[in-house]
Amino acid sequence: MKAVVLRTGNKSTHFKKSLLAISLMAISAQGMAQAVGDKKAETKEIEKIQVTGSHIMRGGSANFTSSAPIMEVDAELIEGTGSISVEDTLNRIPAITSELSASSNNLPFGGTASNIGVSTTSLRNLGSARTLVLVNGRRYVSGVSANSGYGVDLNSIPTSIIQRVDVLTGGQSAIYGSDAVAGVINIITKKDFDGAELNAFGADSERGGAARQNVDFTYGKNFDAGNAWMSVGVANQDGLNSADRDFAKYELSFIDTNKDGIVESIARRNGPAHVPGAALSFGNLFIFGNGKPFNTNQPVMDSNFVPNGASDFDNQHASRKIVSPYKRFHIATGSTVEISDDTSAELEINFSQTTATAQLEPIALSVRDNVFMVGSGGSSGIDIATSPYFVGSSAGQQLLSVMGSNTSFDRISTFRRMTEFGPQVVSQRRNTFRTAGSISTELANDMMWTNSLVFGMTSQTMNKTGDVALTQLREAMKIEADGKGGYRCVDATARAQGCVPVNPFNTVDSLLGKSGVTGFSPAAVKYMAIDTGQSGELRQFVGSSVLAGNLPIELSDGPVSFAGGLEWRKEEARETPDSFRQLGISRDLAIADIVGSFDVVEAFTEFQAPVAEWLNLSLALRAGEYSTVGNTFTYRFGADAPVTDDLKLRAAYSSSVRAPNINDLFSTGATSTAPSNVDPCNGVTAASTGNIATNCRSIAAINQRIASKGAFNLVASEANNTRLLQTGSLALKEETADSITLGAVYSLSDDWSLSVDYYGIDIEDGITRVGPDVFVKRCYDVAASGFDATCGGNLQRDSNDGPILNLRSTLINASRIETAGVDIEVSYLFEGLKLNVIANSLSKFDVTDANGAVEEFVGRPLYPEMRLTFNGSYDVNDNLNIFTQVRYRNETQSYLGKTNLSDDLNQMDAATYVDLRVNYKLAEDFNVYIGSNNLFDVQPDINARPDSFSVGTNTEARAYDVIGRQYFAGLKYQF
Known part of the structure; x- marks a missing residue:
């Protein structure tokens, strides 16, 4: 496994070296020898550095000296797959699943509308709120709407500034505080960049849609006291309509065509009945507003997902998307400066603006329930027998023939799409600003004192078109004869404000219809159309002070290392919905604004003791005081045992918390x-x-x-x-988690390495819904x-x-979550060939509710028993490189246990994806490349289980590729 290192700005004659050079030095043979205690054989001093997963400064390979597994994702993986978001790259790692992405977050209504264009990630399927994302070892502000979730928006961190990503699994709250229940993802940005670099690439799919482009420019300069750099760039993700892929162009249902109790056929979904022009039903009568019968057929799909027959039920997928479009602009800068021989400073500033859009079918309207609130005790006052909406109409006559003596409209079910108001379109603009600075001072006896401040802010503005003010609509349906052969709104004030009669039933042959009022006229739309939306802001403040070094305590194999410090953090949020939603007069449920904050002060310490040449023990403790849940305490024990030059055993046990x-x-x-x-x-x-x-x-x-x-x-x-x-x-109170990892790292030779790690996580009082x-x-x-x-x-x-x-x-504290599995990584490096295999075998993922009922997840689409990723890179010659990535997930099931679905429908097939990139060096500083994602055009399997995350796809978009074969090409020019 590769070394994972992070420079901290300590005094060093090698300060200006690149991180890549430090990484290579850290995994050198000399570094390995030091890790197993063969210090006398060292001929070259290894610079002490801070690794992900500890505040203690030390040398050597992070994965070889760490008591918990650390995996590195370098820039080659990002470039090799043509990604414009690091979320896409991380989702290819077996231990990680995307939570929000362009293809799993595409609904422009409710709380999800606020997160269009956001990408978050989840370690161990435990959610973005339990996955702590750091940038250069420091916290990053959430980018998710405060009303609908929590998590770092990875789209706000452009790929052009990323050097690598360290993934550290297992509970790490004793090291980093709350949220690190599943582990830590530490994004390391470029430092010591000297020169200029231009990157540009474009990608498109073979069937069209979901194209993406990226252009960025980075410039840096080394100077006597340090380095400064700046990066600016734009990225674009085009949308993909559900109608443009066979598997997604219709809403699906599953029926028992053989009438044997086994559901074996895929059919067009029988609903919803909200249709242009309106539909009416009473008893067994189902008709359009013009009196024509409603075709309730549920045709079965053929092998190409074409329905065998017609149906009048609305197909919502005609307007939905598989991938939502977004654009990103970023500007970032950073600097490291040696203030004196003993003191250095570091500053990083990042700003990104993401704009995104999403579209949904026109809003659905039930006149009875949405407008007149009949189901909540209201009344329309409309009588089918006498109202101009129905008198003389075919629809009215048919309804009267089956209604009996009670002819109140309040007994009728109505279904309508408000097509005159256009589709629901959300426009989202999100700004993320973050600055982090630190000063590190080397004290006597190799002590390092680092003080840092972080400020982050996410502001977002969302606007949604296509909605209607129900109060105005209600006025427009209270009508009377105008004395001129037509009709008008009853209320004079409403008329003065532009109120005109409407006919949401589209009864074209009724008295109202014959007067020329059918549907909604442009004047009516102007009177009652509204835009809804909201604005919000999240702020994060973090201050920390850390002292690290060696204690004057010598054990059998060296001094005891330690780190200790204080951290203060405050998070604030405000979110203000539009007045229509606050008053509850739009189609969405009424919601109030948000104003809230909390703060926490924590003290922490770590110790690492080389008790023997073959054994190192570590201990981490953290105590905190939250303004919300009070006092918390976490700890972590670790042991790494380099029993030989080639074999190391490791283990860790931790108790973690996640405060709400x-x-x-x-x-x-x-x-x-x-x-x-x-x-x-x-x-x-x-x-x-x-x-x-x-x-x-x-x-x-x-x-x-x-x-x-x-x-x-x-x-x-x-x-x-x-x-x-x-x-x-x-x-809510805090949830707690006990985590254990047990593993071994074996270096078969200078070129081969193998690591096997068992993990188990047990969460109590889980915050759940x-x-x-x-x-x-x-x-x-x-x-x-x-x-x-x-x-x-x-x-x-x-x-x-x-x-x-x-x-x-x-939300309540009610669940227990238990997960366990094994991670395996194999690496091979020989001359121009690099091979790497990462696999995860999931053996347990159970959720126990407050009543003791256990729900099992292993075997569901997001919880396959086996996920595997193979990365291969080969330098054919000095100018030509071939990179490939192969991803595999085994077959799963939509439903576990007893189900009436046939095996074929319930089973979701295994999937293997192959990505390929060919890079050619035209000149020493000029590279061009071409590639393909999903080279063999593997199509997603249908998910028979309703999934609120992947609406519009008919599959599980967080598990399967929904775009199909894609091609990309680009260039990198350094000067």
């Missing part, structure tokens, strides 16, 4: 759509037994529907229109005497027809 972050504490509600399976009453009949059925029938609207239709069966639009409000909680389907089922599966139909005020149903309208989900 800004989002956990202060989120007032990110809105989204709940899964279609959230309502346990769906399918209940008069003969159904059990607590759930009994409690469902106790609700009047559900019981009435069962009596009239024989069962409470939700239509697709009802099942998919439950609005979910996800909030934080000030009652109970799944909405699980929450509602628990609420309903109780004895009738203790049943609360509102589930503690968190659930609201339509009081007429019974479907769930709104659901609230609050």
